[in-house]
Amino acid sequence: MGPTQFIAALRKAKPAPVYFLRGPDRFLHEECRKAIFAALxxxxxxxxxxxxxxxxxxxxRELEGAYQMPMLGGRTFVIVSDPQDFKHATDEDYxxxxxxxxxxxxxxTVVFAAVEPDRRRRFIQLLEKKAEVVEMQPLDRREAARWLKGYLAHAGVEIEPDLAEEIAANFESAGESGQGRQVGVNLVWMRTEVEKLLVARxxxxxxxxxxxxxIVAFREEHEIGKLLRAIADRQLARALDNLRALLASKQSxxxxxxxxGDLFRQALKSRAGSASAYGAPYRGGRGSSSRGPFFTPEAASIAARKYSSQELLQALRQAHQADLRIKSSWKDSRILLExxxxxxxxxxxxGGPLPVSEPVPVSSAEA
Incomplete structure (x- = not known):
């Protein structure tokens, strides 16, 4: 099953009891989450x-809560995610x-979500065997073009199929899969640039x-790359300057x-190797985009040297927590990002408030 079928089932109010969202495309993960939200x-x-x-x-304890009858009738949705892809699931959890x-x-309906699950682990095997699996693989150029056409139609804008496919081609990124080198379209990147285009027109x-x-995607790639390099170098003032510049430019x-988040995930792989850090990651479908459009090998390599394994895992978890907070309608997501x-x-x-003794430094422009 793909995200389209999953979303269609939600719209028809006929969801399955348990789903397993499996795959590297985080944009499709978010689209499915939005569909769950819209179904309520x-x-x-x-x-x-x-x-x-x-x-x-x-x-x-989480699953026991699913047995409670919803207060307002209808159906309850429980989303369980893990930045480490259920790597630490115990026998008790199984x-x-x-x-x-x-x-x-x-x-x-209980929804489990994982980006690169280790398919050798029996917890993952149980989900794959008993739950409805939704493949979150990057779309190819034609599929992405169809997605873009639908996205623009929702905004009241038309586009010829050939032009939609040409635009999608600009946002392809190569990755490795079990079937060799594959290419998928990064929808987060494409949507961001198309939104700017609509504002400009x-x-x-x-x-x-x-x-x-x-469409100025390559300039934005460079700007985000500078932010990632500063974070990898552990240069706080420079990283905050770059972040604030991106936010001021209305970057998504x-x-x-x-x-x-992708920087630290790739740094973990760079430090320990994909197989040893995550086991044998899932690599089915059209191919796993192991490198996002803004990923630079240099930044991940630097982060792998300057952060311990524990710090890399902690950073990945903190990015996940920030993501949940932003999705929970936090009023000022800029504060969360900083x-x-x-x-x-x-x-x-x-977990705690920012210590008064260690404030977030102001940017050089504000100093």
Whole structure:
């Protein structure tokens, strides 16, 4: 099953009891999450949607909550994600999952999400065998072009299929899969640049070939690359300067956060090797995009040297927590992004307020 079929099932109000969202495309993960949110009436979202980060030996408690009848009727959705792809699931967690899959709640849909799960682990094998698996693989050029056409139609803008495919081709990134070198389109990147194009062409009802000149993705790649390099170098003031410049240019906060998380995921692989850090990662479908469009080998290599393995894992978890907070309608996501950069560069544990004795430095322009 692909994301399209998953979203269609939600819209028809016929979701399965348990899903396993599996694959590297984080944009598609977010699209599926938005579809879950949209499937719930506004007045029920506070009570009928639960998102949590997986913790070893606590899964049984999470699943017990799924058996509770929703206060406002309808259906409850429980989303369980883990920046380490359930690597630390215990025997107790396996047993809890096995019991739930044998007798799922009639009132809930539970969604597990993983980016590069180790398919040798029996917890993952159980999900793949018993849950509805949704493949979150990067779209190829034609599929991405169809997605772009639908996205623009929602905004009241038309585009010819050939032009949509030409635009999608500009956002392809190569990765490695079990079938060799593969190419997929990064939808986060493409959507960000198309949004800028729509702002630059207010009132436009059709995109034309000449509009391609306004897509400045490669300049943005360089700017985000500078932010990642500063974070990798543990240069806090420079990283905050770069972050604030990107935010001032209206760069997508979701894209910035995605790139920061991807930096530390790639640094972990660079430090320990893909197989030893994550086991044998999932590499099915059209191919896993092991390098995002803003990923630079140099930045990951530097981060692998300047951060310990524990710090890299902590940074990945902090990026995931920031992502959850931004999705929870945090009023000022800029503060969250600046705090995240401070946390990972300084090496502070998450969970508490910013210490008064160690404030986030102002940028050089503000000093």
């Amino acid at each position: 009436p506004p007045e029920a979202r506070e009570w009928c949607l639960a998102e949590s980060e997986f913790e070893a030996k606590r899964l049984r 047993e809890a999952l096995e019991e739930y899959l044998e007798r799922p709640s009639p009132f809930a 207010p009132g436009s009802k059709r995109l034309k070939p000449g509009d391609m000149a306004l 906060e979701v894209l910035i956060l995605w790139c920061i 705090f995240l950069v401070w946390q990972v560069v300084v090496g502070k544990a998450s």
